[in-house]
Each structure stands twice: as C-alpha cells, then as structure tokens.
Amino acid sequence: MAYVIAEPCIGTKDTACVDVCPVDCIHRGACVPVCPVTAIFVLEDLPEKWASFTPVNADYFKKKGA
Numbered sequence: 444m445a446y447v448i449a450e451p452c453i454g455t456k457d458t459a460c461v462d463v464c465p466v467d468c469i470h471r472g473a474c475v476p477v478c479p480v481t482a483i484f485v486l487e488d489l490p491e492k493w494a495s496f497t498p499v500n501a502d503y504f505k506k507k508g509a
C-alpha cells in the first residue's frame with residue numbers, strides 16, 4: 444500500500460509521528476492515525492487537490508533508497 448504525504452504537513456512542527464515510529468513509519472502507515480493535520484493518505488484516497496504530491500513523494504523516497 445502506497446502512502447502520500449500532502450500539503451497539510453508543510454510547516455508542521457508536531458512530532459507525534461516520531462513517538463509512534465522514529466524511522467520508516469510512513470512505509471508501514473503507523474503515522475497515519477497520529478498525524479495531527481491529516482496530511483497522510485493511502486494513494487487511492489488522496490484528495491485530487493493534492494495529486495501533485497504523488498510524484499514529489501515518489502522522488503523523495505527514491506532518493507532515500509526506500
């Protein structure tokens with residue numbers, strides 16, 4: 444299952460997801476329920492207005508070797 448981090452996360456300094464999993468939480472989805480700004484979506488549920496974040500996320504994780 445692919446996840447996309449969208450615009451609501453930009454500028455957010457909350458660290459709730461770090462408490463859940465300080466590394467790779469996005470790959471397992473553990474950070475989705477604790478995201479304080481509802482910025483993480485399963486690809487199929489990504490709102491159309493944030494579709495441009497799909498390639499941004501793909502490029503980021505490709506560079507990270509994930």
